[in-house]
Amino acid sequence: MNRLAATAPEAGQDYLLDAEARAFRHEVRAAMARELAPLAEAIENDNDWEAVKTGIAALGRAGYLRPMFPDHYSGPLSAPGLVHQTIVSEEAAAVNYAFETTIGSALSCAYPLAHHAAPAVRDARLAGILDGTEIGAICVTEPNVGSDSAGMETRIRFDETAREWVIDGFKRYISNASVADTYIVYGITDDTVPAQKGMTALVVPAGTSGMTFPRTYTFMGRRGCIVGEVAFENCRVPEDHLLGKENGGFRIMLEMFNFERIILAGAALGVARTAFSIATQHAQTRDSFGQKLGCKQLIWDMVAEMSWRIDSAELLTYRAAQMYDRGVSGKELMKPAAMAKLVATEIACFCADRTVQILGGDGITKEYGRAEQLFRDTRAMPIVAGTTEMAKYLIASRDLPNIKPNL
Ligand SMILES: Cc1cc2nc3c(=O)[nH]c(=O)nc-3n(C[C@H](O)[C@H](O)[C@H](O)COP(=O)(O)OP(=O)(O)OC[C@H]3O[C@@H](n4cnc5c(N)ncnc54)[C@H](O)[C@@H]3O)c2cc1C
Structure with missing residues (x-):
C-alpha cells in the first residue's frame, strides 16, 4: 500500500499535518501497540522501571528519539522535526504516560548535547540517549x-x-x-x-x-x-x-523549555485522547434507565466539552511544533509553546476527570480499566515543565510588552 495513503485524518484529527506526518503517526501508533502496550501493565501495577527502559530502548531502535535531531536521523522522513517528535510523544503517552516522561527527559538532555556540547563530550554521551540505551x-x-x-x-x-x-x-x-x-x-x-x-x-x-x-x-x-x-x-x-x-546557561534552558513544553503538550493530548476513547466507548455500551448512557443529554454535554477541547489542544500543539520546525525560536516561540502546554495539560486533566464521571464507580476503581490511572497521571501535567500559572505569565508578558509582570 502507498505509505502516504495509509491514513486519512480521523474526524478532523491531524488537520495541520501533511500526508507524510499522518503516515508517520500511523506507523508510530502501530509500533507503540506492538512494543509498549505489552509493558504498560507491569509499569502501572509493579512500578517496573526495567519495563520503562525496555520500552525506551525499543523506541530508540526504531529511530523514534531522533526526528528532532535531523543531523542524527537516517529514517524515511523527508524533513524530520519537532512535529514528528511530538507525534511520538503523543502516541507514547496514549499508551502510558511513564514512557513519555522518559522520552521527554531524554530529548531535553539530548538537545543541549547535540547543540552545545564539545564534540568529544557530545560523541561520548549523545548516541546512547538517541539509541534509547542510555537515560x-x-x-x-x-x-x-x-x-x-x-x-x-x-x-x-x-x-x-x-x-x-x-x-x-x-x-x-x-x-x-x-x-x-x-x-x-x-x-x-x-x-x-x-x-x-x-x-x-x-x-x-x-x-x-x-x-x-x-x-x-x-x-x-x-x-x-x-x-x-x-x-x-x-x-x-x-x-x-x-x-x-x-x-550562557539561561538561554539554553529557555530553548529547552520551549520544545519540552510542546512535546509535553503532545503527551497531554495523547492522554486526553485515551480518556476520551474510554468515555465514548462506555457511553455507547452502558445501559441506564432503559437506554444507552450516551443517549442522555448531560452525557452528550460532557462528550462535546471534551471533544472541542481536544481539538483546540491539537491545533495549538501542532501549530507550535510547526513554528519550531520553521525556525521560530527563543522569545518568539515562548508564547505559542506556553499556550500549547497550558491548554493541552489542563485539557488532559479535564478529560480524565470527565471520563471518571461518565464511568461512575467503574471510573474510580482499578478493576474496570484505566480511567482512575489517567486521572492520577494527568494531575502532574499542569505542574511540570512550568506550571499553568507560569505559562500564563509567559503569554501575558508577550501581550503586554510595555509592562513588567509582577511575579
Ligand atoms: C513528577 C515531577 C517531575 C519533575 N521533573 C523535573 C525534572 O526532571 N527536572 C527539574 O528540574 N524539575 C522537575 N520537576 C519540577 C517541576 O518543574 C516543578 O515542580 C515546577 O516547576 C513547579 O515548581 P514547585 O513544585 O517548586 O512549585 P512552586 O514554584 O513552589 O509553585 C507552587 C504553586 O505556586 C504557583 N506560583 C509560584 N509562583 C507564583 C507567582 N509568582 N504567581 C502566581 N502563582 C505562583 C505555582 O504555579 C504553583 O501552583 C518535576 C516535578 C514533578 C512533580
Whole structure:
C-alpha cells in the first residue's frame, strides 16, 4: 500500500499535518501497540522501571528519539522535526504516560548535547540517549526554587588549577535521578548579575564523585517513573563538560523549555485522547434507565466539552511544533509553546476527570480499566515543565510588552 495513503485524518484529527506526518503517526501508533502496550501493565501495577527502559530502548531502535535531531536521523522522513517528535510523544503517552516522561527527559538532555556540547563530550554521551540505551536527566528545580528558576541557589565555579568545574548545590524533583547516565545541571556562576546572565549548564556523567541521590519520591500517579533528589558537594567535571559558554546557561534552558513544553503538550493530548476513547466507548455500551448512557443529554454535554477541547489542544500543539520546525525560536516561540502546554495539560486533566464521571464507580476503581490511572497521571501535567500559572505569565508578558509582570 502507498505509505502516504495509509491514513486519512480521523474526524478532523491531524488537520495541520501533511500526508507524510499522518503516515508517520500511523506507523508510530502501530509500533507503540506492538512494543509498549505489552509493558504498560507491569509499569502501572509493579512500578517496573526495567519495563520503562525496555520500552525506551525499543523506541530508540526504531529511530523514534531522533526526528528532532535531523543531523542524527537516517529514517524515511523527508524533513524530520519537532512535529514528528511530538507525534511520538503523543502516541507514547496514549499508551502510558511513564514512557513519555522518559522520552521527554531524554530529548531535553539530548538537545543541549547535540547543540552545545564539545564534540568529544557530545560523541561520548549523545548516541546512547538517541539509541534509547542510555537515560538522561535535567537538573533545574531546587528545594527553595521551583517556578522561579532564575533564583536557583546551586553554585558552579571554575577551578583554574585543576581545570575543572565544581558544583555545589541541591536539586529536587529530578526525573530519572539515580538511574540516568547523563545529567544536565544548571547553576549560577556569576551572582553579581541577574541569573539570565550568570547561569551556566554542565554535563555531569553518572558516577561522578560528589553527586549523590538522597531520596526518591512517591507520587499519586506516573508509576514506573523515577523522580528524586540530586545533591552536589564539591562535584567536579572536566573543563570541556561546559555546555555553550560560561554564563550562557539561561538561554539554553529557555530553548529547552520551549520544545519540552510542546512535546509535553503532545503527551497531554495523547492522554486526553485515551480518556476520551474510554468515555465514548462506555457511553455507547452502558445501559441506564432503559437506554444507552450516551443517549442522555448531560452525557452528550460532557462528550462535546471534551471533544472541542481536544481539538483546540491539537491545533495549538501542532501549530507550535510547526513554528519550531520553521525556525521560530527563543522569545518568539515562548508564547505559542506556553499556550500549547497550558491548554493541552489542563485539557488532559479535564478529560480524565470527565471520563471518571461518565464511568461512575467503574471510573474510580482499578478493576474496570484505566480511567482512575489517567486521572492520577494527568494531575502532574499542569505542574511540570512550568506550571499553568507560569505559562500564563509567559503569554501575558508577550501581550503586554510595555509592562513588567509582577511575579
Ligand atoms: C513528577 C515531577 C517531575 C519533575 N521533573 C523535573 C525534572 O526532571 N527536572 C527539574 O528540574 N524539575 C522537575 N520537576 C519540577 C517541576 O518543574 C516543578 O515542580 C515546577 O516547576 C513547579 O515548581 P514547585 O513544585 O517548586 O512549585 P512552586 O514554584 O513552589 O509553585 C507552587 C504553586 O505556586 C504557583 N506560583 C509560584 N509562583 C507564583 C507567582 N509568582 N504567581 C502566581 N502563582 C505562583 C505555582 O504555579 C504553583 O501552583 C518535576 C516535578 C514533578 C512533580
